[in-house]
Structure formats: C-alpha cells, structure tokens
Amino acid sequence: MTITLAGIRVLGHISPAFAPILTPDALAFLAELHRSFEPRRRELMVARTERQARLDAGEVPDFLADTQHIRDGNWSIAPLPADLLDRRTEITGPVERKMMINALNSGAKSFMADFEDSNTPTWENQVEGQINVKDAYRKELSYRSPEGKEYKLNPEIATLILRPRGWHLMEKHLEVDGEIMAGSLFDFGLAVFHNLKYRLSQGTSCYFYLPKMESHLEARLWNDVFTWAEAELAAPHGCIKGTVLIETILAAFEMDEILYELREHSAGLNAGRWDYIFSCIKKFRVNTDFCLANRSLITMTVPFMRAYSLLLIKTCHHRNAPAMGGMSAVIPIKNDEAANEKAMQQVRADKERDANDGYDGGWVAHPGLVAIAQAAWDAVLGSKPNQISKQRPDVHVAGSDLLDFQPSAPITEAGLRGNISVGVQYLAAWISGLGCVPIHNLMEDAATAEISRSQIWQWIRSPKGVLDDGRKVSTALFRQWLPEEVAKIHTTGRFASTLDEAAQMFDELTTSEDFVEFLTLPGYERLK
Numbered sequence: 001m002t003i004t005l006a007g008i009r010v011l012g013h014i015s016p017a018f019a020p021i022l023t024p025d026a027l028a029f030l031a032e033l034h035r036s037f038e039p040r041r042r043e044l045m046v047a048r049t050e051r052q053a054r055l056d057a058g059e060v061p062d063f064l065a066d067t068q069h070i071r072d073g074n075w076s077i078a079p080l081p082a083d084l085l086d087r088r089t090e091i092t093g094p095v096e097r098k099m100m101i102n103a104l105n106s107g108a109k110s111f112m113a114d115f116e117d118s119n120t121p122t123w124e125n126q127v128e129g130q131i132n133v134k135d136a137y138r139k140e141l142s143y144r145s146p147e148g149k150e151y152k153l154n155p156e157i158a159t160l161i162l163r164p165r166g167w168h169l170m171e172k173h174l175e176v177d178g179e180i181m182a183g184s185l186f187d188f189g190l191a192v193f194h195n196l197k198y199r200l201s202q203g204t205s206c207y208f209y210l211p212k213m214e215s216h217l218e219a220r221l222w223n224d225v226f227t228w229a230e231a232e233l234a235a236p237h238g239c240i241k242g243t244v245l246i247e248t249i250l251a252a253f254e255m256d257e258i259l260y261e262l263r264e265h266s267a268g269l270n271a272g273r274w275d276y277i278f279s280c281i282k283k284f285r286v287n288t289d290f291c292l293a294n295r296s297l298i299t300m301t302v303p304f305m306r307a308y309s310l311l312l313i314k315t316c317h318h319r320n321a322p323a324m325g326g327m328s329a330v331i332p333i334k335n336d337e338a339a340n341e342k343a344m345q346q347v348r349a350d351k352e353r354d355a356n357d358g359y360d361g362g363w364v365a366h367p368g369l370v371a372i373a374q375a376a377w378d379a380v381l382g383s384k385p386n387q388i389s390k391q392r393p394d395v396h397v398a399g400s401d402l403l404d405f406q407p408s409a410p411i412t413e414a415g416l417r418g419n420i421s422v423g424v425q426y427l428a429a430w431i432s433g434l435g436c437v438p439i440h441n442l443m444e445d446a447a448t449a450e451i452s453r454s455q456i457w458q459w460i461r462s463p464k465g466v467l468d469d470g471r472k473v474s475t476a477l478f479r480q481w482l483p484e485e486v487a488k489i490h491t492t493g494r495f496a497s498t499l500d501e502a503a504q505m506f507d508e509l510t511t512s513e514d515f516v517e518f519l520t521l522p523g524y525e526r527l528k
C-alpha cells in the first residue's frame with residue numbers, strides 16, 4: 001500500500017496491519033510536526049558539535065552564568081497527575097508485544113515502553129511498537145506465543161511511559177518536503193496523535209521519557225513540541241508529561257534549567273547512569289587527563305557518579321519533582337542458584353541505596369526484579385506515594401565534583417577483552433533487530449554497549465590507556481584480540497548470522513580517527 005499526500009513520502013512498507021497507524025491524517029500530523037520543529041532540532045544538533053569543539057579545546061563545563069536566576073528562583077513544577085505520583089517500581093523494556101504484556105502485568109507501578117536504548121529502530125519495530133502501544137492504552141494487548149501460550153493484560157496494569165528516540169536519530173522511512181524526519185518526532189507524534197484524546201477520555205494522559213539531551217535548550221524544544229501537540233489535538237495545556245533522563249554530563253550542569261523549561265509538562269528527572277558514563281567518555285575523549293578504569297569499576301558509588309546522583313535528587317525535590325533512579329544492569333541468572341542470589345543481592349543493594357538517598361522510585365530491567373525494588377521503596381515510603389518532600393540541604397555538589405573522574409585505574413586485559421566481547425555481541429544483536437540482550441549475565445543495551453566501545457577508542461588514544469601489566473592499549477593490541485574474542489563467541493553459536501558483520505563494524509568504530517557520536521548512527525545505515 002502507498003499513500004500520496006502533498007510533501008509526504010513513506011519509504012517503508014505499509015502492510016494492512018500498519019495502515020491504521022500510518023493513516024493520511026496521522027501522516028499529515030507528522031508532516032506539520034516536522035515543518036514546525038525540524039529547523040530548530042537541526043540548530044541544536046549543530047550546537048552540540050560546536051560545544052564538543054569547545055570541550056576539545058579545553059573548555060571546562062560549569063553551571064551556566066546566564067541562568068543563575070533560574071537556579072536561585074522560587075518555582076516548582078506543575079502538580080503531577082494521580083497516576084504519576086507513585087512510581088516506586090518502574091520496569092523498562094522494548095516495545096515488543098509479549099514483553100510489553102509481561103511488563104504491564106509485572107506489578108511495577110509504571111512501565112517505560114522503550115523505542116530507544118533497548119530497541120533497534122527498524123521500520124517494523126517502530127510501527128509495530130506503535131500498534132502495541134495503542135493496544136496497550138486500550139487494554140487490548142494480547143499475544144499467543146508460537147508454543148501456544150496465551151498472554152493478556154491483567155485488570156490492574158502499570159502506567160505506560162513511552163521513550164521516543166533521542167534528538168540525534170532519524171526515521172529514514174518518512175520524508176517530508178524531501179527531508180527525512182527526526183525519529184524522536186516520529187515516535188512522539190504517532191503516539192500522541194493516536195492516543196492523547198483517548199487517554200484524556202479515560203482520565204489520564206500520554207507520558208514520555210525524554211532521552212540523551214545535552215542542554216536546557218533541547219528541553220525547551222520538547223516543551224514546545226508538547227505545547228504544539230496539545231493545541232493541535234485540542235488537549236489541555238500541560239496534560240502531556242515528560243520525565244527527562246539526565247544521562248549526559250552536560251545536562252547534569254543544567255538540571256534546574258531543564259526542569260524549568262518543562263515545568264508545566266514535567267514529571268521529574270531520571271538518572272540514566274549508563275549513557276551518563278558514556279557521555280563522560282565521549283565529551284572528554286581528547287582530554288589527556290581523562291581516563292576511566294575498567295567498565296565494571298564505574299559504579300554508582302565512585303565520586304563523580306555519586307555527585308551526579310545526589311545532585312539530581314536534591315534538584316528534583318527542591319522543585320517538587322520526582323527523582324527517578326536508574327537501572328542496575330544485573331538480571332536474574334538461570335540454573336545457578338548461588339550466582340543468582342549474589343546477583344539479586346547486588347540489585348537489592350542498588351535499590352536500597354537509591355531509596356535511602358531519596359529517589360522516589362527506580363528502574364528494573366526484568367519482571368523478576370520488581371519485588372526487590374518494591375521492598376526497597378516500601379521500606380522508606382510506608383504509606384506515602386513518594387518522598388518528594390525529602391529535601392537534601394546536606395548535599396553540596398560543585399562542578400568539580402561532577403568532573404572528579406575516578407577511578408582511572410586499573411585497566412586490565414580482562415576489562416579490554418570484556419569490552420570487545422560485549423560490544424561485538426551487542427552490535428550483532430542490534431543489527432539483527434534485537435536492541436537488548438543478556439550478555440555475561442548482564443542486561444546490555446545501546447547505552448551499556450556505548451561504554452564498551454568508547455572506552456576502547458579512548459584507551460587507544462589516551463596516554464593513560466595502559467594495562468595494569470604495563471602494555472599500552474593500541475590498535476594493534478585491539479586487532480590482535482578482536483578475532484580471538486569473535487572466535488570465542490562463534491563457539492557459543494550466539495548471534496552467528498551477524499557476528500562477522502558486527503566485528504567489522506566494531507573494528508571501524510574503534511579504529512576510526514574521528515569518534516563516531518553514537519554507534520546507532522552507522523548501525524542505522526545498515527538497517528533496511
């Protein structure tokens with residue numbers, strides 16, 4: 001099926017199942033969204049490049065001088081809707097039908113339906129995800145597995161919060177006036193077009209997670225997009241809510257400003273720890289003083305992560321906004337009870353720390369972890385829905401604390417080999433259409449894999465990129481170990497059909513002189 005509308009070209013296929021999502025009216029709405037906001041989105045992407053050039057030249061990020069009045073001002077975000085007051089357990093996962101049902105039924109208070117880090121943005125995944133979201137909102141989501149197992153929604157389900165793609169990703173299957181559309185606007189636009197009025201009729205609304213922003217000006221753009229969509233759809237101003245992931249080092253310096261921009265649409269902030277680590281590596285990649293140790297050592301308790309985490313809680317609660325904790329990558333381990341108990345203990349410790357620090361809830365990657373998070377927050381919340389009233393005047397975070405990048409050692413052979421193995425396996429999964437997979441008993445998605453590949457790029461180029469046995473991390477060493485790690489993966493039979501292509505891509509990402517901003521960008525070029 002093809003649709004011809006002035007200025008619009010759909011380059012992806014429209015099957016009978018896709019047609020109710022890609023209706024002429026929905027496409028016309030997307031086209032107007034694109035025309036209204038694409039020029040500003042592009043300017044902001046240029047601003048990112050310019051900022052990177054200044055960082056490369058030695059600029060040290062700091063809190064902004066010209067927004068001091070916002071940080072000093074006495075303001076709060078608008079009151080939260082009832083179904084966003086209690087988010088003590090938030091499960092996340094890709095927008096695959098069966099997983100969505102499992103997530104919505106998991107007992108978690110809310111569910112982050114992910115078109116981003118845990119999703120490969122194939123045309124099928126994006127449009128099927130929209131079908132699934134529409135069905136979920138109407139409680140019509142059901143599924144029958146190939147083995148004949150029936151899945152349907154429980155009477156009580158989690159509140160759905162949709163995460164569209166970040167500002168940097170495009171949707172190459174839709175052209176407006178000869179330009180391809182931004183993935184973020186495509187995902188957001190279809191979701192509100194099909195669902196906002198229906199949600200409002202049910203006494204609720206459409207809620208979003210906003211990823212990977214680098215400045216409050218990017219938040220201003222989302223705010224304007226929300227306002228525009230509300231007006232177009234004759235919905236009350238402020239009914240759409242967005243929770244911003246603070247997952248870039250630059251956004252950490254603008255948390256107040258980001259909340260302020262979105263204050264009529266805000267549902268708080270979330271500590272997106274994995275992309276945050278990646279962002280630190282990316283932004284300071286040419287700084288010869290910057291170097292982080294093995295990925296496994298960069299935990300939430302190292303100085304720069306601790307500073308970011310506490311500042312986020314303090315900032316949110318000062319503005320009457322929820323502070324949401326991020327994701328432990330630890331998932332249940334099958335067939336090894338002792339290892340599983342240890343893993344569960346790690347998740348428990350992570351959630352208890354966040355709950356005691358003041359977070360109002362936290363993310364889990366798997367239904368088997370909901371009870372652990374729930375117990376951690378039940379213990380601090382009791383009958384209260386959240387602990388936004390818990391202020392943290394004791395927290396004092398200076399810019400230098402956010403930039404206190406420790407530990408810088410050790411970097412070990414196992415750490416480097418682990419990064420190669422994870423990076424290649426993840427890419428192999430991603431290009432085959434699977435954006436989140438378990439690897440070495442950890443959840444791996446686009447954000448965690450970015451850490452693995454950017455660390456190697458940086459270790460090769462940094463004078464501090466030296467193994468604990470004295471060997472310098474180099475292209476030659478990487479190229480010696482890459483085929484060895486690929487051969488090991490081949491023996492497992494996992495990701496067999498795309499492994500060699502992934503290895504080649506991983507080699508390009510790691511050895512190219514210019515740092516590739518996101519692995520999903522060259523990855524997307526490989527998708528049909």
Ligand SMILES: CC(=O)SCCNC(=O)CCNC(=O)[C@H](O)C(C)(C)COP(=O)(O)OP(=O)(O)OC[C@H]1O[C@@H](n2cnc3c(N)ncnc32)[C@H](O)[C@@H]1OP(=O)(O)O
Nearest residue numbers: 092093099102103117118274327365366436437438443447
């Ligand atoms: C950095 C960030 O952005 S974090 C946010 C993005 N990341 C995520 O959302 C992680 C989502 N998690 C996942 O995708 C999965 O848990 C994985 C890939 C890590 C592991 O998945 P699996 O290997 O399938 O786990 P496992 O075999 O234990 O699953 C058992 C059951 O739980 C379901 N399940 C597992 N994780 C989830 C989830 N997050 N949501 C819903 N259901 C889930 C499985 O579908 C399976 O269901 P079934 O028994 O009905 O068949």
Ligand SMILES: O=CC(=O)O
Nearest residue numbers: 272273274275447
């Ligand atoms: O999106 C979350 C993250 O940790 O990255």
Ligand SMILES: [Mg+2]
Nearest residue numbers: 117272275447
């Ligand atoms: Mg992320």
